[in-house]
Amino acid sequence: MSGSGSIASAPAPMSVSPDSGIVGDVITITGTNFSTNLEDNKVTFGTDSAGVKAYLTKMTTGTVVTATTTSLTVAIPTGAERGYISVLAATQRYVSAAIFSPRQYKFYFTTSTATPYNGNLGGFSGANTKCNSEDSRPDKSIAYKAWLYIDSSSFQVPSQGKVYSHSSLENCAIGSVSSSSCLSLFTGTGSLTNPTLSAASNSTGIIAWTGRDLTNTCSGWTSTAGNGNYGIGSQSSTYLNSSTRACTGVSVLYCYEP
Numbered sequence: 252m253s254g255s256g257s258i259a260s261a262p263a264p265m266s267v268s269p270d271s272g273i274v275g276d277v278i279t280i281t282g283t284n285f286s287t288n289l290e291d292n293k294v295t296f297g298t299d300s301a302g303v304k305a306y307l308t309k310m311t312t313g314t315v316v317t318a319t320t321t322s323l324t325v326a327i328p329t330g331a332e333r334g335y336i337s338v339l340a341a342t343q344r345y346v347s348a349a350i351f352s353p354r355q356y357k358f359y360f361t362t363s364t365a366t367p368y369n370g371n372l373g374g375f376s377g378a379n380t381k382c383n384s385e386d387s388r389p390d391k392s393i394a395y396k397a398w399l400y401i402d403s404s405s406f407q408v409p410s411q412g413k414v415y416s417h418s419s420l421e422n423c424a425i426g427s428v429s430s431s432s433c434l435s436l437f438t439g440t441g442s443l444t445n446p447t448l449s450a451a452s453n454s455t456g457i458i459a460w461t462g463r464d465l466t467n468t469c470s471g472w473t474s475t476a477g478n479g480n481y482g483i484g485s486q487s488s489t490y491l492n493s494s495t496r497a498c499t500g501v502s503v504l505y506c507y508e509p
Contacts, residue, residue, distance in 0.1 A: 262301060262302050262337065262344045262345055262346040263282065263283070263343060263344070263345045263346075264282070264345070264346070264348050265280055265281060265282035265338060265345040265346065265347055265348070266280070266281045266282070266347070266348060267279070267280050267281075267336055267347045267349070267351055268281070268392055269390060269392035269393050270349055270350075270351055270352070270390070270392055271351065271352040271353070271354055271390050271392075272327050272353065272354065273327065273353065273354050273357060274327050274328065274329050274330075274331065274353065275326060275327060276326070276327050277316055277324050277325065277326050277327075278324070278325055278327065278351075279322060279323070279324050279325075280294070280322065280323040280324075280325060280336065280338060280345075280347075281321060281322050282321065282322075282323075282338065282345050283320070283321060284320060284340065284341075284343060285318055285319065285320055285321065285322070285323055285338065285340050286318060286320075286340050286341065287318050287319060287320060288318065289315045289316075289317075289318050290315075291340060291341070292315050292318055292323055292338055292339070292340050293312065293338065293339040293340075294312065294313040294315055294323065294325045294336065294337070294338050295310050295311070295312055295313070295336065295337045295338075295339075296310065296311045296312075296313055296327070296328060296331040296332065296334065296336055296351065296353070297309060297310045297311055297331060297332040297333065297334035297335075298310055298334055298335045298336070298337045298346070299334065299335060300335055300346060301346065302335060302337030302339075302344050302345070302346040303337075303344075305332075305334065306332070306333065306334025306335060306350070307332045307333060307334060308332065309330070309332060310332075310334075311328045311329075311330050311331045311332065312328060313325040313326060313327060313328045313331070313336075314326045314328065323338065327353055331353040332353065333350060333351070333352045333353065334350060334351065335347050335349075335350055335351065336351050357409070357507065357508040358388075358389045358390060358393065358395070358507070358508040359409065359505070359506070359507045359508070360385070360388060360389065360505075360506050360507075361457055361459060361503050361504065361505055361506070362381060362382065362385055362503045362504045362506060363385065363387070363503070364457060364503055367501035367502055367503050368381060368460070368501055368502065368503070368504065369475050369498060369499055369500065369501050370460065370469030370472060370474065370475055370477075370479040370497075370498025370499070370500070371469065371472070371473060371474055371475050371498065372397070372399075372460070372469075372472040372473070372504075373472070373473065374471055374472050374473050375396075375397065375399065375401075375407055375472070377472070378396075378397035378399055378472060378504060379394075379395065379396050379397055379407075381397065381504060382395040382396065382397050382504060382506035383395050385506070388506070390508075393508050394509070395506045395507060395508055395509075396506065396507060396509055397504045397505065397506055398459075398461065398504070398505035398506065398507050399460065399461060399462055399468075399472060399504075400461060400462035400463050400465055400468065400480075401462060401465075401468050401471045401472070402465050402468075403465055405471075406462075409507040409508075409509075457483070457503055458481050458482070458483055458493075458496075458502045458503070459481060459482050459483075459490075459502055459503045459504055459505050460472070460479055460480075460481055460502045460503075460504060461480055461481055461482045461491050461492065461505070462479065462480050463480055463482065463491040463492040464480040464492055464495070466480070467479050467480040467495045468480065469498035470498075474498060475498045475499045476498060477497075477498050478495040478496065478497055478498060479495060479496060479497075479498045479500075479502070480492060480494075480495050481493055481494065481495065481496060481502050482505075
């Protein structure tokens with residue numbers, strides 16, 4: 252790393268978005284006077300609030316992907332632990348205002364049965380907005396998407412090969428991923444258009460719009476005319492494709508972290 256002189260004793264503040272993520276995800280760090288040369292910004296995960304010692308057991312260096320004087324994008328490194336994030340640029344150290352929490356999973360949840368939706372979801376964008384309007388959604392800094400299909404070339408599905416933690420908004424406290432009554436893992440081991448659950452979700456009886464049959468999709472989720480395909484959250488074999496109902500009917504949505 253280039254630069255000379257002593258490091259400023261007091262770290263400067265910076266912000267991090269989102270405030271959690273899994274290995275390989277890219278986060279955005281916002282501050283001032285960063286270097287535009289990637290290698291001149293040393294980003295460390297898992298530090299204490301001063302940015303110099305490990306918060307838990309170790310510190311890990313992240314890879315800077317892009318850099319401007321006010322913004323860095325950084326890939327979360329393998330082995331990153333919970334703690335603050337620090338940036339050393341020239342003689343100035345910056346530290347995140349809040350603790351960053353790397354995760355081994357991504358979030359997946361169902362919207363509340365108290366406010367189900369008819370088949371006119373407003374397309375993908377409208378359905379995404381509904382997912383991001385849930386007051387009880389985990390980590391509100393994340394832009395969630397609705398798990399929906401329209402046809403074989405138009406769909407939104409969770410990342411293949413990632414692990415998802417399912418927390419039902421109906422009967423589980425968000426974040427209670429260690430509780431057997433709330434834990435259900437999703438692994439994208441199937442094809443991209445048909446990933447599989449390693450276990451049924453614990454949303455017993457919950458019916459969610461999906462369109463997995465690629466035919467009954469309420470005119471691309473923009474109409475109450477016709478029929479919509481749905482899945483049943485408590486059934487691992489039919490959680491995506493169980494049956495159809497009139498688009499005037501109401502169902503919840505499966506929401507996931509991209």
